[in-house]
Amino acid sequence: MNASIKPAxxxxxxxxxxxxxxxxxxxxxxxxxxxxxDINLKVDKALDQAFADENxxxxxxQFKEIKAVLDRKAAGINAQAMLEARDNATDDERILxxxxxxxxxxxxAEIAASSGVALEAVQxxxxxxxREHIPAGSGVWYQDEDGKWRQK
Numbered sequence: 001m002n003a004s005i006k007p008a009x010x011x012x013x014x015x016x017x018x019x020x021x022x023x024x025x026x027x028x029x030x031x032x033x034x035x036x037x038d039i040n041l042k043v044d045k046a047l048d049q050a051f052a053d054e055n056x057x058x059x060x061x062q063f064k065e066i067k068a069v070l071d072r073k074a075a076g077i078n079a080q081a082m083l084e085a086r087d088n089a090t091d092d093e094r095i096l097x098x099x100x101x102x103x104x105x106x107x108x109a110e111i112a113a114s115s116g117v118a119l120e121a122v123q124x125x126x127x128x129x130x131r132e133h134i135p136a137g138s139g140v141w142y143q144d145e146d147g148k149w150r151q152k
Contacts, residue, residue, distance in 0.1 A: 001016065039117060046111040047126050056133050066100055069093050076141025076149060080120070081127035
């Protein structure tokens with residue numbers, strides 16, 4: 001072997017060996033995102049204030065009449081937190097339901113606008129809260145997130 005090639009080969013081998021010893025370590029910090037949680041808390045608080053009269057255990061105002069319709073199983077609560085008349089609802093109950101839904105829609109729209117959240121998100125959030133607060137064994141109709149009607 002040529003004397004000038006031998007040192008070049010040794011130098012190349014040394015470079016390859018040294019290059020294999022280098023490690024690159026990267027670190028990244030994962031910062032929690034609080035935006036969604038803050039918005040949900042803000043929406044929940046606004047919903048609790050706007051619908052304080054709609055307590056299943058202690059209904060107030062017009063919700064006393066609505067609760068009676070729900071208890072009679074003449075209406076249910078759909079996945080958008082709106083009341084939905086069932087087949088056995090009377091004409092007067094259907095008028096009551098339409099009036100209540102009109103007021104709900106207005107309240108939901110106000111909360112959505114003030115929170116910067118989509119109307120549907122506010123409605124779904126309240127529907128979930130309502131489903132959780134329906135007393136077990138009450139027989140109240142509700143629509144789950146998949147659109148299936150059930151009784152609690």
